[in-house]
Amino acid sequence: MKPLKLTIQAFGPFANTEVIDFTQLGEHPLFLINGTTGSGKSTLLDAMAFALYGDTTGKDRAANDMRCQYADEALLSEVEFIFKLGANIYRIERRPEQERKKSRGEGTTTQKPEAFLYQVNDDGSEDLLVSKKIKEFNDKIIELIGLNSEQFRQVMVLPQGLFRKLLLAESKDREPILSQLFQTHIYKRLEEHIKAQAAQVTRQKQAQLEQVKGILHTVDCNKRDALHERLDLVKQALATHQQNKHHANEKLKKVEADYQAAEQLKRRFEQRDGLLQQKQSHLESQPQIDQLKQQLRSAQAAQKCLPDFQHYQQTQQGVSQLQREIIQDQTALTQAEAGQQKAEHTLAQAHNAYQARDGLNQKISQLGGLKPKLNELAEAIQQLKTVQTHVDSKNQAYQGALQQLDKRKQQRQAIQERKQTLEKMPFNEAGLVTQINQHTRRIEQHQAWLKLKQTQQQRQHELTQKQTSLEQAKRALDQQQTALNQLEYNWHLGQAAILAQTLQPNQACPVCGSHDHPRPAQWQADIEPVDKQTIEQAKTSLQNAHQAWLSVQEVVTSLHSQLNSTTEQLDSLIEQHGDLSQLSSEKLQQNFKALQTQLADGREQQALLAKLTQDLQQIENTLQSEQTALEQVHQAWHQAQTQLELAKQKVAHLEQQILPDYRDLNVLLNQISRLTQQVTQLEQAYQSAQQQKEQAQNRLIRCQQTLASRQTQLEEQRALLQKVQTHWQAVLTASEFENELGFQEALVDESRAQAWLNEIDAYQEQGAKMEGALQQLQTELETTVPPDLPAMQAQRLAEQQAYQAVEDAFNQVSIDYGKLQSALQKLEQSDVQNQALEAEFEIIGTLSLVLSGENNAKVSLQRFVLGVLLDDVLQIATIRLRNMTRGRYDLIRKDSRSKGLKASGLELEVFDSYTSQSRHVSTLSGGESFLAALALALGLSDVVQSYAGGIKLDTLFIDEGFGSLDPESLELVIDTLKNLQTTGRIIGIISHVQELKEQMPLRIDVISSVQGSHIKVVGI
8 A cells, every 4th residue: 555645624723724745755755754753744644544444543642533623613524645566556535434514504413433445547437346335345445455543543654652562472363464475365264264164064973872772762772782782582573472462363354344334224224214214205295296296277368378378468568658648748848838937938038138249248358458557557656666665675785784783893893902902911822832841741750650550559459369379389299299109109009909919929029039038018908000191191191280380480580670660760760860759640640631721812912913904904905985875875866766757747647547446457357247248148148039039839749639639549549359258258268267367377388397397397207216116125025034133243343453553563562663663773773873974074174273373383274384484584583584674583483382272383582692592572672672673563564565465565654763873773773774775666754853854855734823733844
């Protein structure tokens, strides 16, 4: 990542907009960021870290607190950062959460945090990658750069307080940083994949064991031998029960067959008796069937006379219908005559009203001549309103100008009084700044003393605890040694007893060589026998206790050394700055804040005084211009009043020419419209009355013609009815019916007659079938007697119960045999699976332990690879460190494994050529630690870029440490950094050390003032 341009607005101490164009510094610059304490040098790094990750480099200042107090309320705090990554260029806009002025109304509102990421194309256009979504934005930045916020601060931007963190980190903390830089995640994923496979195999093995236990438990067996024994016994019992079941089944089949035959015979007897009853019931229905036959014959005779009867009825209905229609025609004729009279009367009325049309037309013409004058009057009135509005406006403007002039004079008087008051108040800015700087240094010294004092007390407490742990470890070691001695003694006694049992008279003892054995060794009942494995376990426990004691002893020694170092630092601090224990942090902070408040109030007073002077001059100028404007407005008001009088005279002249009732144009138009409508209505009414009279005359003629036609049809229909009635009486006399009522009672519809016929046929067919079946059953049962079913049922039930008992016993034995056989098959399958798992675990389990670091060296696969890469880094870093320490120190990787369970492989030490010994990097002094950390950062930058899969580290910012170096070391460091320009990196140094300012002409000066800091680039 290479920065191209940084823009800061209302951020930190920068009140306005400040821009740093890194491209102006050259292709591979080495430059100094210089300024006084508190001016905002570190804020430049904070701004870059905030743009990328949303937090500051030290994380002791939240992004929300970076709002500049000197900034204008309307100016939002924001950072724009343009940087190059490989061949691509990106631009970031980011704003923290802050209070801003409302766009409408008074007060403020909370501005939510925002972040925008753009990719800049070759033609200058931009593609928006992420908009406002903070989580998505942060993930995208980590994906692009390859580092999270913490790693970025440790390898690219080295802020105050974090410079030595990578140097002093333990293996577990240094591992994720190196892994991210060198992109070695594939080895970690391999470790995790193999470990997951091993864990899966282990779970499967455990599941297999639980499965075997479960299988044996389901058949109530503890061991496999018991399962085989039970299986043989159950197999023999199953054969016996199989034979018993066969015999019982044969007996049951015979009894079942006899019972089914008896049931069938009994059903034949019951069927015969049922047919006899059905026959008797059938014969009882014969009278009803005879009656149906008689009704069917009458219905058939009536059906033959039905056409003549229907013709007679239709003729009667025709006569009745014509009579009803004639009555309706007579009523319609009466109504038509009345309608004709009414139409004639209406026509006469309409004709009389129609005579008034000419007078109405004449009045419409007179009213129409008034419209031009009304239009002229309306225009005059509108002009009068416009002039009146103009006069009111000019009068209002004149009164407003008078009030504004008075208000402006009052403002001038108030500013003059305020200015005189402020001029009498004294302010010594230089003296307050000096006092604030002195208090700042005193607070820093006291905070350093408090931190060292706290560290001393903490390490003293840790030392006391570890000394107690050391004593406990020593006692545990002594106890393990005593226990081992006792176990070895008991084991030797047991071995002697075993040897004594093999002794033979006149044979040499294998221990002493004697042929006499007067007192051979005997087993002692109060001593528990000890085997070789127990002895080995006791030795292992002793070794572990000894290792634990050594580990605690090493920690105690290290704590002693750290405590002495802390005490020396405290003594040095007191020697330089006096007894700091007498100072109070709260008192110092109160005095410091009071001085800051005085300085801020004084600066605010001076700024306000300058502003009041400027405002007073502006008001004087404004007063002169407003006085001139007032005179112009007064003159315009008089001119408008003259125009108003002329307009009023014109309106009065026009109103005299028009009657008051018609001065409103809408009233006039409504009257003309109403008269015109009356004329139209008179004409329409006269035409409608003529049409109604003609329609009534036509309706009367049609009614007269219809009535005459209906009367002629009625006479003809009556003559036809007389002939049809005579014919029907002749047909009825010739039939079997006595009168017309008997004929109608005999009539039935066709479906009912068919139902009677079907019922008669069904009755006859059923009787024939019953008679045939009854004769067949009587012939079949003539020589047989009914069976005794209850006795046969009892015998059948007894045989069924006997068979069921035998079958239940057989099924139970079969179930037991099936369970045992299934359990045996499952055990055999489990054995095959377990053998395969054992073979798989022998490979994958061992490989998992080796790769994950559970080995003697306590080094995982990824840490081993990172160790090799770290050796390359240390080789380059040592070259830098030797140059800066005049050949004294080398950075090396610790080969021996760490104590206890701590991860190993990435610990750092320094080889001191003065003592020819190696020691931990934490033992270096402050200046030496700075040189070592700088060498490590430079070596890491060189090696990471040399690997194809690594992250490109072509930028380095350093923000501390140079003040702890002597002049010679400082010169060596500067020479080293200058040589790095040939490697194509941007290197920025933040410091206020004077020697650096003299030796580095290319600078970014951060200049502080009472209204905020600003930036100046020097040397381009």
